[in-house]
Amino acid sequence: MTQLGTLEDLPQDYREAMTAAGVAPLWPMMRNVLPHGKPNPVTKPGFWSYDALRPLLLRAGDLTPVEKAERRVLVLSDPGRGAGAMQATASLYLGMQLLLPGETAPAHVHTPSAVRIIVEGQGGFTVVDGEKLPMLEGDLVMTPGGDWHDHGHEGREPVIWLDVLDLPVFYYLEGSYATEGPLQAQRNRPDAALVEYKSAGLVPSRSRHQARRYPLARFPWARTEEALRAMKAYASTGIAEVDYVNPETGQDVLPTMGFTAMMLGQGEADQPPLRSCSSAFHVVKGRGRTTIDGTVFEWGPKDTFTAAPFAEINHHADEESFLIRAHDRPLQDKLGYYEERAR
Numbered sequence: 001m002t003q004l005g006t007l008e009d010l011p012q013d014y015r016e017a018m019t020a021a022g023v024a025p026l027w028p029m030m031r032n033v034l035p036h037g038k039p040n041p042v043t044k045p046g047f048w049s050y051d052a053l054r055p056l057l058l059r060a061g062d063l064t065p066v067e068k069a070e071r072r073v074l075v076l077s078d079p080g081r082g083a084g085a086m087q088a089t090a091s092l093y094l095g096m097q098l099l100l101p102g103e104t105a106p107a108h109v110h111t112p113s114a115v116r117i118i119v120e121g122q123g124g125f126t127v128v129d130g131e132k133l134p135m136l137e138g139d140l141v142m143t144p145g146g147d148w149h150d151h152g153h154e155g156r157e158p159v160i161w162l163d164v165l166d167l168p169v170f171y172y173l174e175g176s177y178a179t180e181g182p183l184q185a186q187r188n189r190p191d192a193a194l195v196e197y198k199s200a201g202l203v204p205s206r207s208r209h210q211a212r213r214y215p216l217a218r219f220p221w222a223r224t225e226e227a228l229r230a231m232k233a234y235a236s237t238g239i240a241e242v243d244y245v246n247p248e249t250g251q252d253v254l255p256t257m258g259f260t261a262m263m264l265g266q267g268e269a270d271q272p273p274l275r276s277c278s279s280a281f282h283v284v285k286g287r288g289r290t291t292i293d294g295t296v297f298e299w300g301p302k303d304t305f306t307a308a309p310f311a312e313i314n315h316h317a318d319e320e321s322f323l324i325r326a327h328d329r330p331l332q333d334k335l336g337y338y339e340e341r342a343r
């Protein structure tokens with residue numbers, strides 16, 4: 001490998017003339033922007049214990065009324081980028097959001113997409129493009145970019161969910177913005193998970209029904225767990241894992257972000273291949289430990305952790321465990337470079 005020239009190799013007057021002309025030499029920076037063999041992520045493994053987050057979030061409920069917050073959220077900052085970073089990996093934003101009984105989070109629409117993983121509480125709902133979506137623990141609820149959404153709460157206890165957004169991508173592209181509006185009129189019918197998309201493999205007949213671009217906005221947890229348990233019962237080896245897909249196309253649920261749910265049996269380990277995507281894991285239930293690039297995280301219910309591109313990930317479940325994984329493979333597929341390497 002040739003050693004490239006440095007800035008210091010160049011005469012001072014030449015460096016000053018380049019700066020004055022608004023240019024810079026590529027070669028001293030070449031290895032920073034194109035490292036050899038694999039990327040060199042800024043992202044560090046992150047871990048957020050729910051026991052630590054929950055009291056802070058509830059205190060935000062006392063300190064800041066939702067009217068003063070629009071969305072009452074604590075953002076999970078990538079340790080590699082430091083306190084206050086508005087991202088958990090290069091492409092994924094994670095935030096823990098609190099809505100108290102009777103509160104309303106006003107309607108808005110924005111360019112990034114959001115997915116909620118419901119962590120705690122009953123009676124919360126979100127209205128996406130006029131469709132009222134109940135938020136039950138473990139549900140995955142999507143708000144695709146460009147769809148109006150507002151949140152409400154008809155229950156008695158705090159409702160908490162994890163927001164996963166592709167906000168960093170939109171922000172990087174200088175494409176992130178929102179529009180505000182009045183609360184939406186709700187269609188007087190159950191959401192599509194309870195009507196058109198009640199059963200895997202069955203979709204409304206294409207000759208009679210024009211499917212929406214995002215036909216299924218809520219994936220009820222009970223069904224996901226049932227599917228995983230059935231697959232696990234008949235799997236000879238290995239963990240069970242399902243992809244959340246658009247039921248009409250079989251493709252990823254969103255343009256940039258993908259989601260899977262995993263079931264690990266008690267005492268079971270999993271060593272996924274090295275993947276070029278970054279991942280965020282949320283524990284729906286169970287206990288275990290995951291080593292990410294040598295850092296060990298002991299996890300329990302409702303904890304969240306992250307892995308950078310090409311991280312070495314080793315999961316071990318101490319009890320039967322269910323995890324949801326968010327990732328940016330769909331974006332990398334579209335850019336033409338998603339890759340998995342055997343270990």
Ligand code: 1HN
Binds near residue numbers: 071073110
């Ligand atoms: C947003 O619209 C929500 O609608 C939550 O609940 C978190 C973070 C950044 C930008 C928009 C929501 C968000 C957000």
